[in-house]
Amino acid sequence: MLQINRLVRARDYEGILSYAKEFHEHVCPYLILGIRASMIAMEELGVGRLDYGGSVDESILAIVENNSCFADGVQVTTGCTFGNNSLIYVDLGKIALTLVRRSDWQGVRVYIDGEKLEKYYTPETTELFDRVVKRREGTDEEVERLWQLWEETAKKMLYLPRREFKVERVKVEPIEHAPIFESVRCAKCGELVMATKVIYMEGKPFCLKCAGERYYAVTGSGIVEMRKDED
Numbered sequence: 727m728l729q730i731n732r733l734v735r736a737r738d739y740e741g742i743l744s745y746a747k748e749f750h751e752h753v754c755p756y757l758i759l760g761i762r763a764s765m766i767a768m769e770e771l772g773v774g775r776l777d778y779g780g781s782v783d784e785s786i787l788a789i790v791e792n793n794s795c796f797a798d799g800v801q802v803t804t805g806c807t808f809g810n811n812s813l814i815y816v817d818l819g820k821i822a823l824t825l826v827r828r829s830d831w832q833g834v835r836v837y838i839d840g841e842k843l844e845k846y847y848t849p850e851t852t853e854l855f856d857r858v859v860k861r862r863e864g865t866d867e868e869v870e871r872l873w874q875l876w877e878e879t880a881k882k883m884l885y886l887p888r889r890e891f892k893v894e895r896v897k898v899e900p901i902e903h904a905p906i907f908e909s910v911r912c913a914k915c916g917e918l919v920m921a922t923k924v925i926y927m928e929g930k931p932f933c934l935k936c937a938g939e940r941y942y943a944v945t946g947s948g949i950v951e952m953r954k955d956e957d
């Protein structure tokens with residue numbers, strides 16, 4: 727069994743965090759909130775970490791409403807990732823996770839209100855955060871100090887009481903497993919493209935880029951339309 731599975735099963739928060747730190751490259755409050763929210767949701771729903779090879783009964787799906795550090799905490803803890811098609815990103819800009827059981831589409835949504843967390847930050851952290859992150863004015867020393875404070879603050883949230891979260895039962899509309907589509911070669915760039923992403927012009931297949939069609943990307947701002955002429 728994977729070490730991370732064992733850590734999640736044992737509710738070993740410190741262990742999960744060290745795994746998450748390697749994946750995410752730093753420790754920050756929202757990474758930890760992603761871990762904590764995942765643990766709450768799994769417990770409430772009575773499911774374990776995603777067993778990719780398991781039966782549908784054990785299969786879960788995670789829906790996140792933002793693409794911040796929180797999403798990495800969720801991916802590590804639940805095992806639902808972008809790559810295994812068990813992570814769905816809904817561009818709502820809220821710090822929330824919905825964990826869903828694929829067998830009956832019952833879910834649990836866990837939301838955290840950022841304002842409720844302010845009491846966990848020291849004034850020095852808040853001040854430094856504003857200067858270094860929001861205004862991008864910090865010196866190297868200040869940046870380093872912020873990371874140190876940030877990690878300390880974050881760790882306080884590892885065992886955040888459940889009452890700090892809004893936890894609700896939800897019923898989710900069934901979402902298909904990732905279908906496997908054939909690939910088609912674009913008549914202009916010669917690259918292979920998933921058949922559903924191809925546009926036919928005068929009988930020839932083109933990728934969205936070569937066809938000059940709209941396509942979308944997930945960026946720090948959420949889901950955005952890419953400029954047609956961008957390369």
Ligand SMILES: [Zn+2]
Pocket residue numbers: 750752753754756757795
């Ligand atoms: Zn982070």
Ligand SMILES: [Zn+2]
Pocket residue numbers: 912913914915916917932933934935936937
């Ligand atoms: Zn092309």
